Amino acid sequence: MLIGAILVITRKNPVHSALALIVTLLAQASIYLMLYAPFVAGVQIILYAGGIMVLFLFVIMLVSIDRSVKERQLNSQWIVGMIAATALGGLFIAVFMKGKNIFPEHALPVIENDNTQKVATMLYGQYMFAFEIASLLLLVAIIGAVVMAKKRI
Amino acid sequence: MGQIVRYIQSYLHSDLTPGAAGNMFWALVYIMLVFVGLSVAVIAMNWLERKILAHMQVRLGPMRVGPHGLLQPIADAIKLLLKEDIMPAEADGLIFWVAPFVVVLAAFTVFVVVPFGPTHAITDMNIGILFMLGVSSLSVLGIVMAGWASNSHYPLIGALRSSAQMVSYEVAMGLAVVSAILMTSLNAEGTGTLSMIGIVQAQQAQHEWFIFKFFPLGLVAFFIFAVAMVAETNRAPFDLAEAESELTAGFHTEYSGFRWSLFFLAEYSAMIAVSSIAVTLWLGGWLRPFPNLLSNSTWDRVFSLFPGVTFLFFAAICFYNAARMPKHPLFRIQTVGLAGFGIVLGLIGVILFIPVVSIRVQDIFWFAAKVAGFMYMYIWYRGTFPRYRFDQLMQMGWKVLLPMGLGVLVLTASVALLQEKLWHP
Numbered sequence A: 001m002l003i004g005a006i007l008v009i010t011r012k013n014p015v016h017s018a019l020a021l022i023v024t025l026l027a028q029a030s031i032y033l034m035l036y037a038p039f040v041a042g043v044q045i046i047l048y049a050g051g052i053m054v055l056f057l058f059v060i061m062l063v064s065i066d067r068s069v070k071e072r073q074l075n076s077q078w079i080v081g082m083i084a085a086t087a088l089g090g091l092f093i094a095v096f097m098k099g100k101n102i103f104p105e106h107a108l109p110v111i112e113n114d115n116t117q118k119v120a121t122m123l124y125g126q127y128m129f130a131f132e133i134a135s136l137l138l139l140v141a142i143i144g145a146v147v148m149a150k151k152r153i
Numbered sequence B: 001m002g003q004i005v006r007y008i009q010s011y012l013h014s015d016l017t018p019g020a021a022g023n024m025f026w027a028l029v030y031i032m033l034v035f036v037g038l039s040v041a042v043i044a045m046n047w048l049e050r051k052i053l054a055h056m057q058v059r060l061g062p063m064r065v066g067p068h069g070l071l072q073p074i075a076d077a078i079k080l081l082l083k084e085d086i087m088p089a090e091a092d093g094l095i096f097w098v099a100p101f102v103v104v105l106a107a108f109t110v111f112v113v114v115p116f117g118p119t120h121a122i123t124d125m126n127i128g129i130l131f132m133l134g135v136s137s138l139s140v141l142g143i144v145m146a147g148w149a150s151n152s153h154y155p156l157i158g159a160l161r162s163s164a165q166m167v168s169y170e171v172a173m174g175l176a177v178v179s180a181i182l183m184t185s186l187n188a189e190g191t192g193t194l195s196m197i198g199i200v201q202a203q204q205a206q207h208e209w210f211i212f213k214f215f216p217l218g219l220v221a222f223f224i225f226a227v228a229m230v231a232e233t234n235r236a237p238f239d240l241a242e243a244e245s246e247l248t249a250g251f252h253t254e255y256s257g258f259r260w261s262l263f264f265l266a267e268y269s270a271m272i273a274v275s276s277i278a279v280t281l282w283l284g285g286w287l288r289p290f291p292n293l294l295s296n297s298t299w300d301r302v303f304s305l306f307p308g309v310t311f312l313f314f315a316a317i318c319f320y321n322a323a324r325m326p327k328h329p330l331f332r333i334q335t336v337g338l339a340g341f342g343i344v345l346g347l348i349g350v351i352l353f354i355p356v357v358s359i360r361v362q363d364i365f366w367f368a369a370k371v372a373g374f375m376y377m378y379i380w381y382r383g384t385f386p387r388y389r390f391d392q393l394m395q396m397g398w399k400v401l402l403p404m405g406l407g408v409l410v411l412t413a414s415v416a417l418l419q420e421k422l423w424h425p
Helices: A002-010 A014-034 A038-062 A066-070 A078-098 A112-126 A128-149 B002-012 B024-056 B072-082 B093-112 B128-137 B139-149 B153-184 B196-205 B217-232 B258-282 B297-304 B306-324 B329-351 B355-384 B390-423
Strands: none
Touching: A002 A014, A014 A038, A014 B093, A014 B139, A038 A112, A038 B128, A038 B139, A038 B153, A112 A128, B024 B072, B024 B093, B024 B258, B024 B355, B072 B258, B093 B128, B093 B139, B093 B258, B128 B139, B128 B153, B128 B196, B128 B258, B139 B153, B139 B258, B153 B196, B153 B217, B153 B258, B153 B390, B196 B258, B217 B258, B217 B355, B217 B390, B258 B355, B297 B306, B297 B355, B306 B329, B306 B355
16 A cells, blocks of 8 residues: 555656556555455445546546656655654654554454444434535535536527 | 365365355365356357357358357467557557456456355355445456557547446446345345345345346346446447447557457456346346245256256257258368267266256356356347447436436335335334
8 A cells, every 4th residue: 555655646647646546545445354344445446446536547638648747756845745744644653652542452353244234324323414414515516517517508 | 085085075065155164275276167167158258249140140150160160269369369469659558568457357356256156156255246346347447548558549539438438337237236235135134235145045035036026126127237237348239439330449449469358358257247246136146947936846856957958958959060061071070070069068968967966066057047148138239239329328327227226226115115114013
């Protein structure tokens, strides 16, 4: 996953970056599998790697890439970027060290048989409102895209 | 030596898939069997497609290469291996090279969960159907990569059209699949399952193939999936993106020789894969016809004779055609070849009558027979329907199949709820 993520930001050709992002998302799906969540892993592959990245690639292919291939990969503000990334990393390490008792001691019991059922129960029961709001958000995005792309009558 | 035999026998009596038993060696054996079976199926599909299309068009098809063209696929394979491997000048080397691999990978990995029998799958994941849908959607990426890396107009437009079509019909496929999964939860505990073997066992427990359940809802869902799967695999009548008269072979224009044959292999494997999904979800998987209605032992005996009888029937056709060959000395080798092929088929048929073999092979035979029926339908569609124009294609995917899928899903859920309330108040 790390290799994929580093390749995403260092490749000059945006199509190569998009393909590295696909590798990263597939690695993310396997991390979900290792955390005993097969349903989330499957849905990640279907939606992210198989749906969203395809549309990313559409847009990248339709936009001319000659200009971006000639750009420098690391611009002149890389020092500030390094400082910000180091600060964020330090924050993560501090949270991990100090807050050890909020994480479970070892892996949760292997109950992957009903990962799907548990996700469904929580999503359509406890988090129903968030689910509906998220679908409303997607509807607004679709309507916005259609309105922007429509021809004037 | 005796130990090896005992080891093999101990495995044949187990009732777990290799994945569930955690057995790497048998998983590898199953993978090799599935791989070989799939390759043979693709080769057979090549021959069958040309012969059946030809007979539908009142001509004969390949007749020269072997007896009745039986060696034609092998000749095609040799030709493709010997062709020059061209890469366009400005093409993006790495992506051009990787694209066929991604498509073949996606098409073949799907078969890890396909259930040929109650324990005859390589493994049985809890999310079997989700895995199949997800991995088959990765083949779209391969097509996009192939079209872009060729660096020429026709492949790019073909790839964009192909992938847009595949992504649109994946939505309709998903809705049809969801309404079938819904039917698996109509059992005593009230929980369904996403695992492929579990879906067939749910059909067995509910005494009804899902295509006939809540008539006509199961049938409509099956119909939506059948149309969407033909569009998903870019086959006629939805093959605008790769038809020769439209876009000069679309996204695989610039590929030659072995790389093109990889695309071809992946297309036929994807066809077999989505047919397997349809057979598992709606047509009862490996169950023989009328598993519960006619379930006494004499009917079991009658249905267990089907595999052997089928192969003997094919052998009889071979012998009949060998007798009909012209009696010219130049045709002697073809007559002998056809008769030899008939003898091989007959031997396989006779072997399948032995009870020990017949019990193991029953489920695989019925599954393969149903998938073969779907393959015949694919060829039939290709010979019958005119091609859809691209905007008609997209319109049908979004404006016809999607609302139908949503309607079937809502109706199936309501009927299932009513059934639960009426029978278990």
